[in-house]
Amino acid sequence: xxxxxxxxxxxxxxxxxxxxxxxxxxxxxxxxxxxxxxxxxxxxxxxxxxxxxxxxxxxxxxxxxxxxxxxxxxxxxxxxxxxxxxxxxxxxxxxxxxxxxxxxxxxxxxxxxxxxxxxxxxxxxxxxxxxxxxxxxxxxxxxxxxxxxxxxxxxxxxxxxxxxxxxxxxxxxxxxxxxxxxxxxxxxxxxxxxxxxxxxxxxxxxxxxxxxxxxxxxxxxxxxxxxxxxxxxxxxxxxxxxxxxxxxxxxxxxxxxxxxxxxxxxxxxxxxxxxxxxxxxxxxxxxxxxxxxxxxxxxxxxxxxxxxxxxxxxxxxxxxxxxxxxxxxxxxxxxxxxxxxxxxxxxxxxxxxxxxxxxxxxxxxxxxxxxxxxxxxxxxxxxxxxxxxxxxxxxxxxxxxxxxxxxxxxxxxxxx
Amino acid sequence: xxxxxxxxxxxxxxxxxxxxxxxxxxxxxxxxxxxxxxxxxxxxxxxxxxxxxxxxxxxxxxxxxxxxxxxxxxxxxxxxxxxxxxxxxxxxxxxxxxxxxxxxxxxxxxxxxxxxxxxxxxxxxxxxxxxxxxxxxxxxxxxxxxxxxxxxxxxxxxxxxxxxxxxxxxxxxxxxxxxxxxxxxxxxxxxxxxxxxxxxxxxxxxxxxxxxxxxxxxxxxxxxxxxxxxxxxxxxxxxxxxxxxxxxxxxxxxxxxxxxxxxxxxxxxxxxxxxxxxxxxxxxxxxxxxxxxxxxxxxxxxxxxxxxxxxxxxxxxxxxxxxxxxxxxxxxxxxxxxxxxxxxxxxxxxxxxxxxxxxxxxxxxxxxxxxxxxxxxxxxxxxxxxxxxxxxxxxxxxxxxxxxxxxxxxxxxxxx
Numbered sequence: 078x079x080x081x082x083x084x085x086x087x088x089x090x091x092x093x094x095x096x097x098x099x100x101x102x103x104x105x106x107x108x109x110x111x112x113x114x115x116x117x118x119x120x121x122x123x124x125x126x127x128x129x130x131x132x133x134x135x136x137x138x139x140x141x142x143x144x145x146x147x148x149x150x151x152x153x154x155x156x157x158x159x160x161x162x163x164x165x166x167x168x169x170x171x172x173x174x175x176x177x178x179x180x181x182x183x184x185x186x187x188x189x190x191x192x193x194x195x196x197x198x199x200x201x202x203x204x205x206x207x208x209x210x211x212x213x214x215x216x217x218x219x220x221x222x223x224x225x226x227x228x229x230x231x232x233x234x235x236x237x238x239x240x241x242x243x244x245x246x247x248x249x250x251x252x253x254x255x256x257x258x259x260x261x262x263x264x265x266x267x268x269x270x271x272x273x274x275x276x277x278x279x280x281x282x283x284x285x286x287x288x289x290x291x292x293x294x295x296x297x298x299x300x301x302x303x304x305x306x307x308x309x310x311x312x313x314x315x316x317x318x319x320x321x322x323x324x325x326x327x328x329x330x331x332x333x334x335x336x337x338x339x340x341x342x343x344x345x346x347x348x349x350x351x352x353x354x355x356x357x358x359x360x361x362x363x364x365x366x367x368x369x370x371x372x373x374x375x376x377x378x379x380x381x382x383x384x385x386x387x388x389x390x391x392x393x394x395x396x397x398x399x400x401x402x403x404x405x406x407x408x409x410x411x412x413x414x415x416x417x418x419x420x421x422x423x424x425x426x427x428x429x430x431x432x433x434x435x436x437x438x439x440x441x442x443x444x445x446x447x448x449x450x451x452x453x454x455x456x457x458x459x460x461x462x463x464x465x466x467x468x469x470x471x472x473x474x475x476x477x478x479x480x481x482x483x484x485x486x487x488x489x490x491x492x493x
Numbered sequence: 494x495x496x497x498x499x500x501x502x503x504x505x506x507x508x509x510x511x512x513x514x515x516x517x518x519x520x521x522x523x524x525x526x527x528x529x530x531x532x533x534x535x536x537x538x539x540x541x542x543x544x545x546x547x548x549x550x551x552x553x554x555x556x557x558x559x560x561x562x563x564x565x566x567x568x569x570x571x572x573x574x575x576x577x578x579x580x581x582x583x584x585x586x587x588x589x590x591x592x593x594x595x596x597x598x599x600x601x602x603x604x605x606x607x608x609x610x611x612x613x614x615x616x617x618x619x620x621x622x623x624x625x626x627x628x629x630x631x632x633x634x635x636x637x638x639x640x641x642x643x644x645x646x647x648x649x650x651x652x653x654x655x656x657x658x659x660x661x662x663x664x665x666x667x668x669x670x671x672x673x674x675x676x677x678x679x680x681x682x683x684x685x686x687x688x689x690x691x692x693x694x695x696x697x698x699x700x701x702x703x704x705x706x707x708x709x710x711x712x713x714x715x716x717x718x719x720x721x722x723x724x725x726x727x728x729x730x731x732x733x734x735x736x737x738x739x740x741x742x743x744x745x746x747x748x749x750x751x752x753x754x755x756x757x758x759x760x761x762x763x764x765x766x767x768x769x770x771x772x773x774x775x776x777x778x779x780x781x782x783x784x785x786x787x788x789x790x791x792x793x794x795x796x797x798x799x800x801x802x803x804x805x806x807x808x809x810x811x812x813x814x815x816x817x818x819x820x821x822x823x824x825x826x827x828x829x830x831x832x833x834x835x836x837x838x839x840x841x842x843x844x845x846x847x848x849x850x851x852x853x854x855x856x857x858x859x860x861x862x863x864x865x866x867x868x869x870x871x872x873x874x875x876x877x878x879x880x881x882x883x884x885x886x887x888x889x890x891x892x893x894x895x896x897x898x899x900x901x902x903x904x905x906x907x908x909x
Contacts, residue, residue, distance in 0.1 A: 078711075078762050079678055081617030085641060089773050090612055090766035099772060103568065118566055126560045133553045137546050144542045150534055150750045152519065184600045184753060187776040196506055201497030222773045225501060225641070262495055295494075334566045335780035337600060337753075346494050350506035356515060357505050357638045360603040363779045364751035 084225065093222050095452055105441055112482040113474060115446040117271070119307075119330045119420060120473035122390050125382060129332065132369050146368035153356035154348070155182025159367035162374040163340060170305060170380070173318045179342055181351045184362045186301050186327040186339035191223050192354045193297060193323060193341070197263035198229045207262030207294075212285060213249050215423070215453035215467065217271045217299065231259060232456030234463075243403065245412045245425065247273060249281045254288060263323075264289045267299035269310055269418025272453050272469040274395075276303075276417035279315050290321050295347065297323040302419040307331035308383035309391045310418040320344040328366045330420070331379070331387055336366030391420065391473060398422055398472035398479055405487030420473045423450070425466055430493050432465040440489060445482045500641065509638050511868055521857055528898040529890060531862040533687070535723075535746045535836060536889030538806050541798060545748065548785050562784035569772035570764070571598025575783035578790040579756060586721060586796070589734045595758055597767045600778045602717050602743040602755035607639050608770045609713060609739060609757070613679035614645045623678030623710075628701060629665050631839070631869035631883065633687045633715065647675060648872030650879075659819065661828045661841065663689060665697045670704060679739075680705045683715040685726055685834025688869050688885040690811075692719075692833035695731045706737050711763065713739040718835040723747035724799035725807045726834040736760040744782045746836070747795070747803055752782030807836065807889060814838055814888035814895055821903030836889045839866070841882055846909050848881040856905060861898045 082091065102115050136143045154160065160180045167173040183189040198209035211220070211232040224230065233254060235247035264285055269276045277285075282298070289296040302309040304316050307330040318324055321344075328338040339362075341351060355362065373379040395416040402413055402424065410428040429436065433449035440447055450467030457464070468486075472479055498507065518531050552559045570576065576596045583589040599605040614625035627636070627648035640646065649670060651663035680701055685692045693701075698714070705712040718725040720732050723746040734740050737760075744754040755778075757767060771778065789795040811832045818829055818840065826844040845852065849865035856863055866883030873880070884902075888895055 078613065078766065079617050079623055081619040081621065083611060083613075083615035083617055083623075083678075085608075085611035085615065085770075086766060087618065089770045090608075091769070093769075093773075096769055096772060099569075119564070121560070121564060126564060129563055130553050130559055133549065133559065137549050137553065143546055143549060144537070147545055147751055148535070148537060148542060148748055150745075153515075184604075184779070185775055185777075188600075188774060191774045192501075192506075195499060195501035197494065197499075199499035199501065201495050201499055202503070203497040205497065207495055207499075219773075219776070262499075329566075332564055335563055335777070337775070337777070337779045350494065350502060353507070353509075353512055354501075354505045356512060357509075357635075358604060358607045359601055359753070360635070361601075361751070361753070363600070363753045363781070365779070365781050 088225055089222070095218055095222060098448070098452065102446055105446055110444065112445045112478050112485070114470045114479065114482045115448045116471055117420065119332060119334060120390060120394065122332065122386055124386050125332045128378070128382060129369060132373070136368065142368070146364050149364070150361045151182075151364050151367070153359075153361055154352040155180065155362060156364055156367040156371070159371040162371040163342075166374045167318070167342065171316050171318070173342065175318070175342060178345045179348055181341050181348045181355065182362045182367060183339035183341065183351065183355060184359055185329065185337035186299065186325050187219055189325050189339040189341050189351065190220065190299065192351055193325070194220070194223050194263070194265070195225055196347070196350050196354070197295065198224060199226050199262070205260055207260045209263050209265055210257065210261050211265055211456055212254055213247055213266065213270075213277070214456060215272055215450060216455075217267050218448070218452045220265070221452065221455040230456035231257075232454070234457065234461055239412070240415065243406075243412050244415050246415045247275050249277065249284065251284060261292055261294050263294050263297055265297040265299070267301065269302040271302065271419050272421050272448070272450070273414045273423040274416040274419050274421055275414060276310060276312060276314060282317070286321065295321055295323045295343070297325065299325045301325065301327040302330055305380045306383040308388040309420065310388065311392050311395070312417050318342055323347060328370060331383060333366045333369065336369070337363050338366030394472050395422065397476065398470070398483065401480055401483040405484045409487065409490050420471050422470045422472050424468050424470065425463070426490060427466060429466050429490070433468050434465070436468065436490070440486060443485050443489060445485045447486070504641055505638070511634055511638060514864070514868065518862055521862055526860065528861045528894050528901070530886045530895065530898045531864045532887055533836065535748060535750060536806060536810065538748065538802055540802050541748045544794070544798060545785060548789070552784065558784070562780050565780070566777045567598075567780050567783070569775070569777055570768040571596065571778060572780055572783040572787070575787040578787040579758075582790045583734070583758065587732050587734070589758065591734070591758060594761045595764055597757050597764045597771065598778045598783060599755035599757065599767065599771060600775055601745065601753035602715065602741050603635055605741050605755040605757050605767065606636065606715065608767055609741070610636070610639050610679070610681070611641055612763070612766050612770070613711065614640060615642050615678065621676050623676045625679050625681055626673065626677050627681055627872055628670055629663055629682065629686075629693070630872060631688055631866060632871075633683050634864070634868045636681070637868065637871040646872040647673075648870070650873065650877055655828070656831065659822075659828050660831050662831045663691050665693065665700065667700060677708055677710050679710050679713055681713040681715070683717065685718040687718065687835050688837050688864070688866070689830045689839040690832040690835050690837055691830060692726060692728060692730060698733070702737065711737055711739045711759070713741065715741045717741065717743040718746055721796045722799040724804040725836065726804065727808050727811070728833050734758055739763060744786060747799060749782045749785065752785070753779050754782030810888050811838065813892065814886070814899065817896055817899040821900045822906075825903065825906050836887050838886045838888050840884050840886065841879070842906060843882060845882050845906070849884050850881070852884065852906070856902060859901050859905060861901045863902070
């Protein structure tokens with residue numbers, strides 16, 4: 078490999094903080110029995126797994142369904158049946174008013190976000206750098222390294238609303254947002270938010286939507302955990318779409334992460350751009366997730382699975398883990414972000430005498446793996462001490478693992 | 494979308510000659526009954542499809558195999574079982590002497606090539622642009638648009654060896670290659686070659702290998718059609734690997750294109766770089782192709798399928814299509830590149846009174862879809878009239894379609 082790295086190598090193949098964290102987690106996991114609260118894998122829901130098995134059985138034993146799914150490249154835009162099903166599903170349930178030209182399928186939503194952020198943000202032909210604004214960090218760690226250029230991501234601190242009883246909620250800081258002078262290419266939020274479990278309110282989304290419209294830029298909503306599938310979302314919200322919204326979705330968290338199926342609903346211009354990038358860089362996306370689920374979109378099984386199996390599973394796990402925290406963190410200065418969705422609980426230790434990164438290392442030695450919070454605060458203009466006081470915990474693993482992990486975290490912090 | 498496009502948009506989401514060709518082909522296909530000789534889809538081999546169905550049945554009906562394949566993200570490097578199987582397979586059959594650290598799995602080999610070419614070629618931190626050299630064009634159309642930067646690809650014309658009886662073969666022009674003064678980042682060849690069906694000889698590969706070693710750059714061999722799977726390769730060659738070779742492979746042409754499974758064997762540094770890019774841009778690759786095939790690598794079913802089913806299928810089709818050409822092209826000045834592998838026959842019409850692009854348009858009006866040859870000559874420093882005299886024909890479709898298509902092509906050219 079060239080010693081003088083290319084831009085691409087430097088940005089995506091070099092050492093990165095997150096990459097090192099992932100390597101470190103991987104090595105820790107490989108070195109013996111660990112309590113893993115750090116990953117992003119969805120939980121195992123036996124009833125849902127059975128549905129995938131049944132559907133695959135149907136495909137394998139039909140006259141030629143599986144042959145056709147396995148043996149043909151789809152177009153770069155995606156599988157025709159699946160796109161039709163997505164269109165009619167969202168028009169039927171949510172009045173999106175979309176056509177086939179508003180949908181593209183990607184090899185997972187990470188890939189969709191990589192393409193989107195590099196299309197919408199960055200230096201244009203006019204030499205002006207348009208930034209991607211994350212109006213509320215902490216935000217998904219996986220965005221942090223996604224851009225080809227330095228210094229394209231800009232983010233804002235939230236307002237912290239203390240809800241009492243060791244709970245709090247992040248709110249969009251609208252005044253600060255309105256002060257933004259930079260040239261922007263897009264706004265981006267995950268909703269529900271990884272890592273916090275926050276769900277931006279309808280009113281906040283309306284505000285961001287109006288803001289982005291005024292600026293003439295799209296609002297990207299990463300809906301990987303949201304409604305109507307997988308519905309790891311514990312409060313009622315309105316799902317809206319118009320030409321100014323880019324809605325990114327995924328089949329990962331409903332239980333099909335390895336099929337790498339990302340779905341983007343956006344205006345025609347953006348869909349055409351994403352399809353073209355897909356053609357050049359990937360030829361086509363994988364077909365299996367699309368093939369498994371398109372009839373389940375048509376007959377609403379997917380929405381029912383989400384509502385009746387997936388959501389209750391996570392809601393129960395979240396509640397249980399919150400109870401464990403309130404038990405084992407007693408006597409510690411801690412606040413948990415309200416759990417409104419996603420796989421994670423986000424815990425803030427305002428009086429932590431060390432950084433969350435140091436806490437990560439100490440916990441790792443005690444065989445408990447968590448994600449230190451500092452990685453989720455990319456794009457801020459100045460240091461914020463809050464960013465070193467939080468940790469992310471995946472609550473969807475085995476109950477035994479989560480319970481023992483929380484117990485050790487509590488004991489460790491008390492002993493600091 | 495920003496009117497002033499970013500570099501990424503301009504390179505990958507804008508209009509491109511190939512993109513327009515693909516759109517045009519897609520629209521033509523959608524507009525009624527067409528004889529499709531233009532695509533890159535592998536043929537349908539019923540016996541092979543049955544093997545995939547049987548294996549999927551086994552996975553679905555085992556206690557938890559399919560649950561685990563569908564429900565878990567693999568690491569960015571790939572699935573552990575599959576990587577182990579690849580390592581022991583290539584060590585057992587070909588004495589590669591590789592370890593797990595020499596293998597990475599990607600979402601298809603197109604994606605692997607995108608990452609590889611942008612890692613190895615382009616402007617380095619020292620400001621020097623290192624080019625990717627294609628030592629023999631015509632070469633795979635899908636490489637042409639893969640780089641972030643302009644003017645990174647450099648290519649050389651071949652020596653044309655007339656074999657008589659309307660057959661010819663391209664040879665590496667070694668003298669010209671030795672004259673290359675440019676800074677290089679990598680050499681790249683597909684073997685068997687898409688679009689020509691050429692297979693570089695062992696001696697040519699040894700020459701390129703030595704050349705790249707002397708230059709201190711890797712030799713990328715895109716083995717998507719080659720040995721030992723899918724073995725769409727009609728002559729005996731030696732499959733070699735060492736630290737200086739990047740071997741790219743795929744499960745697409747053995748019949749699993751929609752699983753998007755690319756396999757790269759390379760030195761540790763390159764594998765680490767590719768894994769990191771995968772982590773950032775895709776999180777992980779799809780698991781299904783890996784899950785289906787790893788036991789078939791272990792018990793050599795995959796190599797036997799390739800040898801006993803896949804290779805004979807294509808060999809027979811190729812021979813049949815060559816016979817059809819010799820029949821229907823009688824009286825035309827034509828030469829077909831010797832068919833040594835891949836899905837394509839490459840026909841040169843030295844006295845064609847129009848360009849192959851114009852021929853494409855005329856044939857499209859007669860419902861026959863082929864790929865005009867000019868797109869495969871990217872990277873040349875100057876115009877070569879040969880590039881407007883060739884067409885690519887996919888011979889792996891239904892016999893009826895291929896026969897009727899060849900007949901119409903012959904008749905059309907005679908009528909020019």
